[in-house]
Amino acid sequence: MILLKxxxxxxxxxxxxxxxxxxxxxxxxxxxxxxARQGEIIIEVEDAKADEVMEKLRAFGVxxxxxxxxxxxxxxxxxxxxxxxxxxxxxxxSVADDKKVVADSQKCIRCGVCVTVCPLSALSLPE
Amino acid sequence: MKTVKTVDEINQKIKEGSANVVxxxxxxxxxxxxxAEKAAEEVDVVTTGTFGxxxxxxxFFNFGHSDPPIKMQRVWLNDVEAYTGVAAVDAYLGVTxxxxxxxxxxxxxxxxxxxxxxxxxxxxxxxxxTDCYPRKEIVTEIGLEDVNQAVMVNPxxxxxxxxxxxxxxxxxxxxxxGTLLPNxxxxxxxxxxxxxxxxxxPEYRTIGVGTRIFLGGAKGYVIGEGTQHAPxxxxxxxxxxxxxxxxxxxxxxxxxxxxxxxxxxxxxxxPILDAKIAEATGITDDKIETSxxxxxxxxxxxxxxxxxxxxxxxxxxxxINGEEVRVSPLSSYYxxxxxxxxxxxxxxxxxxxxxxxxERIPQKExxxxxxxxxxxxxxxxxxxxxxxxxxxxxxxxxxIIITNNVNHLPVVDNExxxxxxxxxxxxxxxxxxxxxxxxxxxxxxxxITALPDEPIEVAARKMEQHSISALPVVDTKRHVIGLVTSExxxxxxxx
Ligand code: SF4
Ligand code: SF4
Numbered sequence: 001m002i003l004l005k006x007x008x009x010x011x012x013x014x015x016x017x018x019x020x021x022x023x024x025x026x027x028x029x030x031x032x033x034x035x036a037r038q039g040e041i042i043i044e045v046e047d048a049k050a051d052e053v054m055e056k057l058r059a060f061g062v063x064x065x066x067x068x069x070x071x072x073x074x075x076x077x078x079x080x081x082x083x084x085x086x087x088x089x090x091x092x093x094s095v096a097d098d099k100k101v102v103a104d105s106q107k108c109i110r111c112g113v114c115v116t117v118c119p120l121s122a123l124s125l126p127e
Numbered sequence: 128m129k130t131v132k133t134v135d136e137i138n139q140k141i142k143e144g145s146a147n148v149v150x151x152x153x154x155x156x157x158x159x160x161x162x163a164e165k166a167a168e169e170v171d172v173v174t175t176g177t178f179g180x181x182x183x184x185x186x187f188f189n190f191g192h193s194d195p196p197i198k199m200q201r202v203w204l205n206d207v208e209a210y211t212g213v214a215a216v217d218a219y220l221g222v223t224x225x226x227x228x229x230x231x232x233x234x235x236x237x238x239x240x241x242x243x244x245x246x247x248x249x250x251x252x253x254x255x256x257t258d259c260y261p262r263k264e265i266v267t268e269i270g271l272e273d274v275n276q277a278v279m280v281n282p283x284x285x286x287x288x289x290x291x292x293x294x295x296x297x298x299x300x301x302x303x304x305g306t307l308l309p310n311x312x313x314x315x316x317x318x319x320x321x322x323x324x325x326x327x328x329p330e331y332r333t334i335g336v337g338t339r340i341f342l343g344g345a346k347g348y349v350i351g352e353g354t355q356h357a358p359x360x361x362x363x364x365x366x367x368x369x370x371x372x373x374x375x376x377x378x379x380x381x382x383x384x385x386x387x388x389x390x391x392x393x394x395x396x397x398p399i400l401d402a403k404i405a406e407a408t409g410i411t412d413d414k415i416e417t418s419x420x421x422x423x424x425x426x427x428x429x430x431x432x433x434x435x436x437x438x439x440x441x442x443x444x445x446x447i448n449g450e451e452v453r454v455s456p457l458s459s460y461y462x463x464x465x466x467x468x469x470x471x472x473x474x475x476x477x478x479x480x481x482x483x484x485x486e487r488i489p490q491k492e493x494x495x496x497x498x499x500x501x502x503x504x505x506x507x508x509x510x511x512x513x514x515x516x517x518x519x520x521x522x523x524x525x526x527i528i529i530t531n532n533v534n535h536l537p538v539v540d541n542e543x544x545x546x547x548x549x550x551x552x553x554x555x556x557x558x559x560x561x562x563x564x565x566x567x568x569x570x571x572x573x574x575i576t577a578l579p580d581e582p583i584e585v586a587a588r589k590m591e592q593h594s595i596s597a598l599p600v601v602d603t604k605r606h607v608i609g610l611v612t613s614e615x616x617x618x619x620x621x622x
């Protein structure tokens with residue numbers, strides 16, 4: 001996954017589409033928060049293409065950094081209530097045989113919703 | 128019904144180490160296998176457990192006297208205020224009270240967990256000063272061992288069952304039932320069904336005033352039916368000594384956007400006195416019914432979306448309107464099982480004895496709504512809406528606004544169905560930027576509306592949330608029948 005930060009200079013350009021076409025890569029937009037003067041977008045690309053895509057984006061004046069961390073659950077804090085289960089769009093959380101709530105972090109797409117939902121603040125996304 | 132044994136006989140067996148104790152989960156199999164009669168002879172005690180957010184909980188403290196003494200009129204523990212309308216240095220800290228400096232992130236529930244973990248908290252108190260209590264202010268650090276008493280008294284715990292929640296509206300709702308995603312995006316439910324204490328004794332024969340229980344890791348007691356007790360949605364009022372409790376079974380928590388609470392662990396042992404009680408403790412989730420209600424409708428009587436059993440809820444998926452919806456529990460099944468097992472061990476080691484109630488709690492009770500003045504609905508305050516068509520020119524619209532002295536013009540199609548809205552501000556902007564076409568170019572198409580029978584508080588909250596000052600009132604087919612403005616409402620709500 002790649003985090004893009006851009007400001008008013010590049011905000012008008014259809015940079016994502018241009019990048020996709022010019023690098024012939026499929027880009028999946030995971031999250032976008034677009035403000036009046038600046039914005040942040042998280043995209044997913046296949047690993048082999050990541051460097052090329054980032055180079056292209058930087059050429060458009062966009063700050064691009066790789067993000068690798070997926071959801072982390074602190075088992076000291078977690079009470080296994082399950083509030084996170086139905087919230088996650090990609091079903092990262094489930095109840096194991098021993099009735100503990102477990103996270104299959106590999107599936108996480110860093111949408112961030114679960115972090116704001118957990119009553120024990122047991123979930124975090126590493127920067 | 129033939130009594131097989133008495134509580135005294137069971138306690139004797141516990142003392143001798145020969146009592147047969149099983150958890151409610153194990154009991155399902157025993158009853159299924161042996162039948163209730165035989166199970167009643169075999170099993171002496173069934174342990175139950177529940178671990179969930181219990182908002183109606185708190186602790187009575189007696190802080191002891193300072194020198195010179197103070198009649199603590201207001202008290203804060205780590206900036207969370209406790210109730211002091213009792214004697215001089217007594218106070219009650221409720222788990223949902225929020226910190227005055229940290230807001231929802233920290234509240235009464237967290238203070239209680241901190242104290243149980245052995246952490247010190249800041250005690251701050253103010254008073255008006257009297258001849259016997261001259262001091263007017265004090266700030267100090269205290270730990271649990273410093274206070275004279277810390278008695279947990281929870282007015283409403285251990286809900287037998289609870290209504291599950293979903294959300295038909297188009298926005299995310301932050302509720303005491305957790306976060307509810309829009310358009311029936313998820314379902315949440317509380318309670319642990321077949322493991323929950325009251326479901327295993329639905330006639331409240333052995334659970335009543337004086338029943339000894341496991342509360343937060345220590346021995347506690349049922350002191351009566353809880354507030355809002357309405358069988359089969361029964362509740363219990365319980366007490367216990369906080370100084371003996373453990374943070375493993377008391378956890379401060381925050382429901383984001385709603386507030387703070389405390390996860391409380393409760394376990395209740397049920398003496399198997401006869402076959403009827405044995406049968407009751409054999410209850411399974413598929414026999415425990417509740418309903419899913421729609422929090423998208425912000426009224427007291429929220430519509431029931433469908434009836435379900437705890438078995439369906441626990442499966443993790445339910446069907447709503449032909450679609451599979453994912454379900455989140457909110458109580459911890461994992462910790463509930465642990466509590467039932469922990470209690471079983473305590474009884475087996477003769478550390479915990481059973482007690483019969485000295486008084487039974489009501490088996491029937493209705494839960495009355497709050498008596499308050501009639502509910503004012505939008506219909507009674509709305510004004511006439513002046514609707515225009517989307518072909519109306521900006522020029523004409525501005526004339527209409529001026530001659531009628533209004534700020535909002537709903538835009539309708541030829542059947543009177545709402546398709547947009549323009550405000551005097553939209554018009555002013557259009558004129559200023561030289562846009563002279565029709566209003567269809569400048570109108571807002573996603574219109575927030577009100578229904579005629581909606582309480583005015585609901586309409587007011589919509590305006591506040593969306594930072595708007597008026598809502599077109601529409602019928603179920605979205606025909607515009609009026610307009611309600613924040614001015615109309617503020618006259619009523621403030622006055
Ligand atoms: S919501 Fe938080 S406490 Fe509950 S199961 Fe998920 S991670 Fe654990
Ligand atoms: S961040 Fe999003 S995708 Fe990752 S676990 Fe949380 S809810 Fe699921």
